[in-house]
Amino acid sequence: MEITSELRGGLLAVTVMDNRIDAAGAIRFKEDMRQIIETPSARVLLDLSNVTFLDSSGLGAVVAVRKLLGEARPLDLAGLTPTVQKVFRLTRMDTVFTIYPVLEDGLKNAS
Amino acid sequence: MQADLADGPEGTIACLTLPARTEAIYAGLQTLLAQPPLAHLDNNLRGAAELALAEALNNIVEHGYAGQSGDIDIEIHQEKDGLFCQIHDAGRAFPGGKLPKGIFPDLKGELPEGGFGWALIHAVAEDICYERCHRRNRTAFRIRANQDEAIGQTI
Numbered sequence: 001m002e003i004t005s006e007l008r009g010g011l012l013a014v015t016v017m018d019n020r021i022d023a024a025g026a027i028r029f030k031e032d033m034r035q036i037i038e039t040p041s042a043r044v045l046l047d048l049s050n051v052t053f054l055d056s057s058g059l060g061a062v063v064a065v066r067k068l069l070g071e072a073r074p075l076d077l078a079g080l081t082p083t084v085q086k087v088f089r090l091t092r093m094d095t096v097f098t099i100y101p102v103l104e105d106g107l108k109n110a111s
Numbered sequence: 112m113q114a115d116l117a118d119g120p121e122g123t124i125a126c127l128t129l130p131a132r133t134e135a136i137y138a139g140l141q142t143l144l145a146q147p148p149l150a151h152l153d154n155n156l157r158g159a160a161e162l163a164l165a166e167a168l169n170n171i172v173e174h175g176y177a178g179q180s181g182d183i184d185i186e187i188h189q190e191k192d193g194l195f196c197q198i199h200d201a202g203r204a205f206p207g208g209k210l211p212k213g214i215f216p217d218l219k220g221e222l223p224e225g226g227f228g229w230a231l232i233h234a235v236a237e238d239i240c241y242e243r244c245h246r247r248n249r250t251a252f253r254i255r256a257n258q259d260e261a262i263g264q265t266i
Binding site: 020022023024025052053055056057059060061063064066067082083086087090091092093095096 | 133134136137154155158159161162165166169172173215216218222223224225226227228230231234235
C-alpha cells in the first residue's frame with residue numbers, strides 16, 4: 001500500500017495514495033501505519049481524500065491505528081469521500097474522530 | 112438517479128463465480144464494478160452496492176468457508192429502482208441458521224475494531240433474506256436507488 005507522510009511542526013501528515021482500504025489491504029495498511037507513526041509527533045492527521053472505498057475491515061484498521069497511537073497522541077482524519085463518509089456516519093465513528101473536510105483545514109488547526 | 116439507472120436496460124444481469132479468498136473478492140468486485148449493471152450506476156448507489164457486496168462476500172470467506180476452499184456465486188440483477196443481489200456459497204451456515212441481527216457495536220468504552228459488517232449491510236440494503244438448502248447458503252438483498260432515504264429510515 002502506498003502511503004506518504006510529512007512532518008509539519010508537531011503534526012505528522014499522512015496521505016493514503018491507494019483508492020481502497022478493504023479486507024484485502026487492511027492488515028497491510030495497519031502494518032505500514034505502524035512504521036510511519038514511529039516518527040515522533042504530537043498529532044497524526046490521516047488524509048483519506050484518495051480513498052474512494054473503505055469497508056468494515058478498513059474501518060477496523062483505522063481504529064486500530066488510533067489505538068496504537070494512544071490517548072495522548074490524537075489521530076485526526078481529513079478528506080473523506082462520500083462512500084467513506086457514509087461508513088463513518090452509519091457506524092457513528094464520525095462522533096469519535098475529529099474529521100476535517102480537507103487536509104489543509106487539519107493542518108491549519110495544528111498551529 | 113433514476114436516469115442513470117435507465118442507461119442500462121432493466122433486467123441486465125451480471126454473474127460471477129469466485130474462489131473464496133480475500134484477494135479474489137477484491138478482484139471480483141473490480142470486475143463487477145466495471146461492467147453493467149454496476150458500471151452504469153451513480154456513485155452513491157454504486158458505493159452502497161460495493162459496500163454491501165464486499166461485507167457479505169468477506170463474511171462468507173472469513174466465517175462461512177473459514178479457510179476452507181470453495182466457490183461463491185454472485186448474481187446482480189438490475190431492477191426498475193435499484194439492484195437485486197444474490198449470493199450462493201457452500202460454506203458453513205450462519206450460526207443458528209439465521210442472519211446476524213446487524214446491530215452496530217457500542218462505541219462507549221474501548222473502541223471496537225470489528226462487528227460492523229452485517230450492520231452496514233442492514234443499513235444500506237433492504238429485503239435481506241437468507242436460506243440454507245442442500246448444504247448451500249443463499250443470501251439475497253436489494254439496494255434501492257434512493258440511498259439517502261434508505262439510510263434515513265435506518266438511523
